[in-house]
Amino acid sequence: MTCSKCGNELKDGMIFCPVCGTELSIVPEFVPEIEISIEESLQDVATVISDKDDETPDEDVSDIDNTEDLSVASDTTDLSATDELGNTEEKDVRKMHPLFAALYIGILIIGATALIVFLGVMIYHDNSSTYQIKKGDEAFDAGIYRTAIDHYEKAVKIQPDNVEYRRRLADCYISMENIDMAVEVYRDMIVYDPNSTLAYAQIISLYESIGAYDDIDDFLQHYANDDIRAAFVDYLAYPPVVSHESGSYDEAIILTLTSESAGTIYYTDDGTIPSESSNVYTEPIYLKKGKHLIQTFFKNEYGVCSSTETYTYDIRAEAPSEPIVSLESGDYDKPQLIRIIVPTDCNVYYTLDDSTPDRYSRIYGEPIPISDGITHFKCIAINSNNVESDVVEKEYRITVVTAFPPEMGLIALYQHLADKGYIKDTSGNSEYYPGRFNYMYSEMRYIGGRTLYCYNEYYNVGTGVKSMTSNVFGMDCNTGEVFLVKKGNNDSYSISPF
Numbered sequence: 311m312t313c314s315k316c317g318n319e320l321k322d323g324m325i326f327c328p329v330c331g332t333e334l335s336i337v338p339e340f341v342p343e344i345e346i347s348i349e350e351s352l353q354d355v356a357t358v359i360s361d362k363d364d365e366t367p368d369e370d371v372s373d374i375d376n377t378e379d380l381s382v383a384s385d386t387t388d389l390s391a392t393d394e395l396g397n398t399e400e401k402d403v404r405k406m407h408p409l410f411a412a413l414y415i416g417i418l419i420i421g422a423t424a425l426i427v428f429l430g431v432m433i434y435h436d437n438s439s440t441y442q443i444k445k446g447d448e449a450f451d452a453g454i455y456r457t458a459i460d461h462y463e464k465a466v467k468i469q470p471d472n473v474e475y476r477r478r479l480a481d482c483y484i485s486m487e488n489i490d491m492a493v494e495v496y497r498d499m500i501v502y503d504p505n506s507t508l509a510y511a512q513i514i515s516l517y518e519s520i521g522a523y524d525d526i527d528d529f530l531q532h533y534a535n536d537d538i539r540a541a542f543v544d545y546l547a548y549p550p551v552v553s554h555e556s557g558s559y560d561e562a563i564i565l566t567l568t569s570e571s572a573g574t575i576y577y578t579d580d581g582t583i584p585s586e587s588s589n590v591y592t593e594p595i596y597l598k599k600g601k602h603l604i605q606t607f608f609k610n611e612y613g614v615c616s617s618t619e620t621y622t623y624d625i626r627a628e629a630p631s632e633p634i635v636s637l638e639s640g641d642y643d644k645p646q647l648i649r650i651i652v653p654t655d656c657n658v659y660y661t662l663d664d665s666t667p668d669r670y671s672r673i674y675g676e677p678i679p680i681s682d683g684i685t686h687f688k689c690i691a692i693n694s695n696n697v698e699s700d701v702v703e704k705e706y707r708i709t710v711v712t713a714f715p716p717e718m719g720l721i722a723l724y725q726h727l728a729d730k731g732y733i734k735d736t737s738g739n740s741e742y743y744p745g746r747f748n749y750m751y752s753e754m755r756y757i758g759g760r761t762l763y764c765y766n767e768y769y770n771v772g773t774g775v776k777s778m779t780s781n782v783f784g785m786d787c788n789t790g791e792v793f794l795v796k797k798g799n800n801d802s803y804s805i806s807p808f
Contacts, residue, residue, distance in 0.1 A: 439468040455482050471502045523612040544571045547616040550606045558624040561695030565595040569608045577606035598698050599625050630693040633658045642708045645754040647677040653691045660689035677801045681754030682710045712787040716751045716763045719785045726792050745771040757803045
């Protein structure tokens, strides 16, 4: 197709000439049935005209000059002709009258047919989704979004289940920065296709573009099915899931709080409403004998907070007896061992840094050595019902007179073992083994009337992994003498010179 003004070659679908800017005249596409109707109407007109010509009588015009009077009678008017010219015109009128009538009727039929055709084309276009989409695309490409929306809405009305038409309509609203209407279009799309991940993703993307994360959470909570919510769980803020429901328990419980997505869990256990300044959940909550009120909520990484949930617990289990610590608090001038009597059906857990012990602290198994300095000792007993005893606290202040620190003793130990041929050199290499021996300070102990620095022995085979041997060397912290430390029965120790 070419431009009628400048002759420029035009592509299909253009409505303006890109060279001269002339608006193109687009001829409507005719419906085949209407075209057939037009042809039949024109054939009828031709038949009428032909019939009228056949019915016109032949007249002898040779006798006109001999006739003096000619009168024409009609139902409504009498005409008189006084000359030959008038007589001839009257005959022409009588002769042409049927043709004029036929043409008049034909014109009326053609006009009516054209009107019918025009209305038919308009009705056809209004009910053709393909035509509406085509015109909508043309308007969208030209940036005439309001017109494009009109066409897309008509196409959607014709085919409401066509998600592609709705997507184009939403794109128009997005181009107009009308986020609310774009969201509504995608929501309508979900009505026809509840499993349309695309529609949900587009709505989330639109809300995310304006930072409306609360709207995302609300939308998914109320409109999405389980599969969709699972696909977009990171945008949701569900309340934390508790390991134990509210109720009465005959044993202490370890309460855990979990979330389904990344974020932070906040809680309180003192009856106050939790906020972002409340306790941050990082480890299980131990609920011992008594009544407990736990309130908690979750905040996801997008800043959306869940509702606050409240749980009540009544723990009726009896607490075990306190552990009995043999070493009393006080001042000492040499290293000591802390021995504990463990209550029946219990484990004892302890700390040495003044922190409160729990089931994740070090478990007592053998006497605990304490050396130079101040030690804040705490321990608890926990029975098989997870019930804790009261905390036992002790404080020890030990002052030991030494000639040198344990670091210097370690250097002297390497030299002594090399001098004795136990190791090849002070780096710990051996004459008999491919690996190397290492020694590390562990503790200060009072054994056999001597205060000793104790060093554990490790063997490194060269792979970077070292394993502890059964040998423990002790060095007198005043004389520098080296001993081999042996553990006996009943937590007793003995030493022998090395």
